[in-house]
Amino acid sequence: MSVEPLPDWVVPPPGGFTAEGFLRLTGLPPHTELIDGSLVFAGPREKWHSRVINLLTGQLDQQAPAELRADREMTVRLGKRQAPEPDVVVVTAEAYAREEPSTYYLPQDVVLALEAVSPDSEDRDRDTKPRKYAAAGIPHYWRVENDRGRTVVYVYERDPATGAYALTGIHHERLKTPVPFPVDIDLTAVGRRGQS
Secondary structure, eight states: OOOOOOOOGGSSSSSSOOHHHHHTTOOOOOOEEEEEEEEEEEOOHHHHHHHHHHHHHHHHHHHHTTTEEEESSSOOOBBBTBBBBOSEEEEEEHHHHOOOSSEEEEEEGEEEEEEEEOOOGIIIIIIIIHHHHHHTTTTEEEEEEEEEEEEEEEEEEEEEEEEEEEEEEEEEEEEEEOOOSSSEEEGGTTTTTTOO
16 A cells, blocks of 8 residues: 655745745645644634625625725735735725735735634634734724624724724624724624525
8 A cells, every 4th residue: 555645735844834935835725824834724614604704705895985895715914924814804996906916915905804713713713813913904803703603793903002903892693883994784694595
């Protein structure tokens, strides 16, 4: 019995991966991220996760002003060893239409990063990623959680004095906030036919 060789990307280079090298890798599993120079692999997605991303991407894109667009599951190159993939981002329309780079956004393109928490991403979405998004200057962060079948959105805004996110609201059933632009989303629509 012969053993197939492992892909080259299984063994990190000395000092870990860089964002530049990571973005050139091929054959990675879907939704692989680079955090602190290490590859992070996503577990299988649950139906709620997929449905909430569909709902929020669609609603944010519809409600955004003309100069902003929503996109899903795109890498954001935050720094030398940081290239996470938020579940949803709101970016400038210019960045959205830009042909190069075609596989990632830069922090200055991003107005809002949003993570839908899965069991395997809980620590990253509650702690690691928000700290890195805030340090990169992304003004808004939303964390979306499944609380026993109910969708809850935690809304954060970056405090320019501290460079950290401050919680500005916890939304159950309806997400209504004036920033980064006026948003009004029925969170109970997750999973309803025609809504996601």
